[in-house]
Amino acid sequence: MNAAIIIGVVASSIMSGTSLLYATLGEIVGERSGVVNLGLEGIMLIGASTGFAATAVTGNAYLGVAAAAFSGAAVNMIFAYLVVGRGANQLATGLTLMFFCFGLSAMTGRPFVGTLITGLPRLPLFGLGSGGAAARLLSYDLLVYLAAPVALTVWWLLYRTRWGLALRTTGESPAVAFAAGLRPERLRYQALVLAGLLGGIAGAHISVALTLTWAEGMTAGRGFIAIALVIFAKWDPLWAIAGALLFGGAEGLQLQLQAAGAEVSPFIMNMLPYLLTLLVLVVWGWSRRTAAPAALGRSFVGVE
Amino acid sequence: MQRDGATAWHLASAQAKAFALAALVAITVFALLLAAAGKDPLRAYADTLVYVFGNAYGFSELLVRMTPLVFTAVAVALPARIGLINVGGEGQLYMGACLATAGALALPDQPAFVLLPLLVMLGFIGGGLWALVPGVLRALHLVNETISTLLLNYVAPLIVSYLIFGPWRDPQSSFYPQSPAFADAARLPSFLQSRVHAGLLLALACLALYWFVTARTRFGLDMRAIGGNPEAARRLGIPVLGYILAVMFAAGGIAGLAGMAEVTAIQGRLVSELSPGYGFVGFLVSWLARTTAGGILAMAFLFAVISSVGDILQITQGLPFAVVNILMAVILFIVLGRQPARSTGR
Numbered sequence: 001m002n003a004a005i006i007i008g009v010v011a012s013s014i015m016s017g018t019s020l021l022y023a024t025l026g027e028i029v030g031e032r033s034g035v036v037n038l039g040l041e042g043i044m045l046i047g048a049s050t051g052f053a054a055t056a057v058t059g060n061a062y063l064g065v066a067a068a069a070f071s072g073a074a075v076n077m078i079f080a081y082l083v084v085g086r087g088a089n090q091l092a093t094g095l096t097l098m099f100f101c102f103g104l105s106a107m108t109g110r111p112f113v114g115t116l117i118t119g120l121p122r123l124p125l126f127g128l129g130s131g132g133a134a135a136r137l138l139s140y141d142l143l144v145y146l147a148a149p150v151a152l153t154v155w156w157l158l159y160r161t162r163w164g165l166a167l168r169t170t171g172e173s174p175a176v177a178f179a180a181g182l183r184p185e186r187l188r189y190q191a192l193v194l195a196g197l198l199g200g201i202a203g204a205h206i207s208v209a210l211t212l213t214w215a216e217g218m219t220a221g222r223g224f225i226a227i228a229l230v231i232f233a234k235w236d237p238l239w240a241i242a243g244a245l246l247f248g249g250a251e252g253l254q255l256q257l258q259a260a261g262a263e264v265s266p267f268i269m270n271m272l273p274y275l276l277t278l279l280v281l282v283v284w285g286w287s288r289r290t291a292a293p294a295a296l297g298r299s300f301v302g303v304e
Numbered sequence: 305m306q307r308d309g310a311t312a313w314h315l316a317s318a319q320a321k322a323f324a325l326a327a328l329v330a331i332t333v334f335a336l337l338l339a340a341a342g343k344d345p346l347r348a349y350a351d352t353l354v355y356v357f358g359n360a361y362g363f364s365e366l367l368v369r370m371t372p373l374v375f376t377a378v379a380v381a382l383p384a385r386i387g388l389i390n391v392g393g394e395g396q397l398y399m400g401a402c403l404a405t406a407g408a409l410a411l412p413d414q415p416a417f418v419l420l421p422l423l424v425m426l427g428f429i430g431g432g433l434w435a436l437v438p439g440v441l442r443a444l445h446l447v448n449e450t451i452s453t454l455l456l457n458y459v460a461p462l463i464v465s466y467l468i469f470g471p472w473r474d475p476q477s478s479f480y481p482q483s484p485a486f487a488d489a490a491r492l493p494s495f496l497q498s499r500v501h502a503g504l505l506l507a508l509a510c511l512a513l514y515w516f517v518t519a520r521t522r523f524g525l526d527m528r529a530i531g532g533n534p535e536a537a538r539r540l541g542i543p544v545l546g547y548i549l550a551v552m553f554a555a556g557g558i559a560g561l562a563g564m565a566e567v568t569a570i571q572g573r574l575v576s577e578l579s580p581g582y583g584f585v586g587f588l589v590s591w592l593a594r595t596t597a598g599g600i601l602a603m604a605f606l607f608a609v610i611s612s613v614g615d616i617l618q619i620t621q622g623l624p625f626a627v628v629n630i631l632m633a634v635i636l637f638i639v640l641g642r643q644p645a646r647s648t649g650r
């Protein structure tokens with residue numbers, strides 16, 4: 001491998017990892033409140049299509065990202081109402097949300113198939129000009145630079161604020177939280193709003209910064225990989241950074257090897273991220289120590 | 305006995321009424337959404353009704369579309385009986401198609417009475433083995449089967465693409481990647497100049513067998529015990545591990561039959577676009593049917609009708625087929641909201 005390929009791998013790992021990190025952080029917040037949301041894949045799709053459409057219409061990618069975050073939170077409120085407000089089964093509702101968003105994003109994205117957009121502008125570090133390997137390695141868009149600080153902020157919110165403590169209590173035992181005078185249902189709604197915002201941003205980063213196109217179902221299972229990453233990260237936002245880089249790396253390596261004309265079928269290479277995810281889950285399952293919130297997946301039915 | 309029948313009938317009709325209401329609300333919501341997008345929902349609905357009920361061919365196409373849904377719904381319902389969530393029908397369908405294709409391409413000269421049973425078996429084994437991976441991981445308490453079946457859904461179509469772009473590529477179709485056409489003996493027979501094929505009978509047989517096993521045998525009773533409380537079932541001496549493996553294999557196999565039927569009856573070769581999400585729709589069908597055999601039959605038919613709305617929207621109003629997912633999902637949203645988890649004891 002020569003230097004150009006290595007730089008390419010690092011740069012595209014960071015780009016692919018960013019979207020995974022936002023998605024994983026969103027899911028962590030939700031799961032910490034005791035709600036597992038398999039609809040993340042759908043929220044990302046909505047973020048990708050809305051972000052792309054808004055960018056195409058307004059010509060401003062930042063507005064696109066904002067629209068994506070808003071729409072991600074909005075569709076997640078359907079899920080939140082059903083699982084928190086109505087006590088519906090979380091897994092089935094999440095999958096249905098994924099299905100719903102797949103259709104909705106196909107519809108809203110249709111007029112924008114093949115549209116050209118100007119993506120999120122790259123902001124080179126240290127005032128590097130364009131061109132050259134150093135510039136490729138050190139110039140990313142704003143969402144990349146914000147990813148790690150957002151992870152830190154989520155960590156701070158969860159572990160260093162009163163709200164985070166209340167949220168984690170709800171995730172461990174809504175009944176205890178309720179008895180302590182907290183409001184588990186409201187906390188879960190708040191967590192899911194935040195999860196939707198982050199999921200929408202994650203989707204937007206793919207369409208507005210990475211591919212600069214919209215295609216039906218373009219997130220291709222990254223939402224499910226992010227859900228697996230939550231387990232990998234042991235529900236800790238800081239570990240999520242490492243996980244996102246690792247999985248972004250798998251994707252980046254695969255893209256760069258293809259670009260370099262490796263002798264392996266692209267279809268085999270495309271399997272890498274999914275198989276790596278499964279492998280990591282197996283290894284983690286082996287260690288048997290679970291850090292999952294105790295009340296994950298259960299609905300809270302008020303005073304019990 | 306008669307009284308039980310009467311109660312069951314009342315229950316079923318109450319459920320049917322509740323469901324009809326949910327469907328009506330969903331159809332209205334979807335119409336409003338289409339109208340907001342500048343489309344004409346009433347014309348789409350009318351076109352669909354004319355298309356599917358207006359002539360015999362349209363109706364036969366409903367049966368064609370219903371066939372894979374019955375398979376994939378049973379593939380979800382069977383594991384659900386022991387508390388497993390199999391969301392991997394899509395991948396299992398592709399792998400069933402894959403192995404059936406391997407058989408059809410390897411044995412081009414066999415007569416149909418040898419080849420067809422073999423292809424059915426291969427389709428079953430292909431899907432079954434694919435589902436056995438999550439089954440083993442679950443049985444060993446390593447990975448939750450929901451997430452592993454979901455992930456494998458993205459791998460199986462890549463295997464199919466690899467094969468038809470590589471080793472199995474038809475040399476005679478240079479620009480469109482697909483496998484060579486199967487020999488006539490490897491084609492499942494169709495009926496009455498329509499595309500309705502023997503796969504429908506196979507699907508109904510699977511459904512009947514599913515009903516029989518779950519409702520009338522000791523295995524069904526064991527499965528109910530495991531679904532209720534796996535730990536208690538284990539202490540009673542029920543081989544829970546064995547059930548997990550057997551049920552996942554059988555479920556994957558049944559989904560694999562859907563793929564086998566698609567390649568041997570409809571396509572006549574392996575192609576990359578085998579399924580517009582049959583595996584996922586099967587999940588919705590099974591959930592709405594609450595895993596009952598009769599419910600699966602009714603819901604598979606209904607979702608075949610709804611899929612036709614997607615076709616119509618695609619053909620006459622230039623919308624992607626996937627848009628119809630919205631309609632399917634909204635029905636399930638309403639049902640999920642009406643029947644909270646607490647009432648079903650989950």
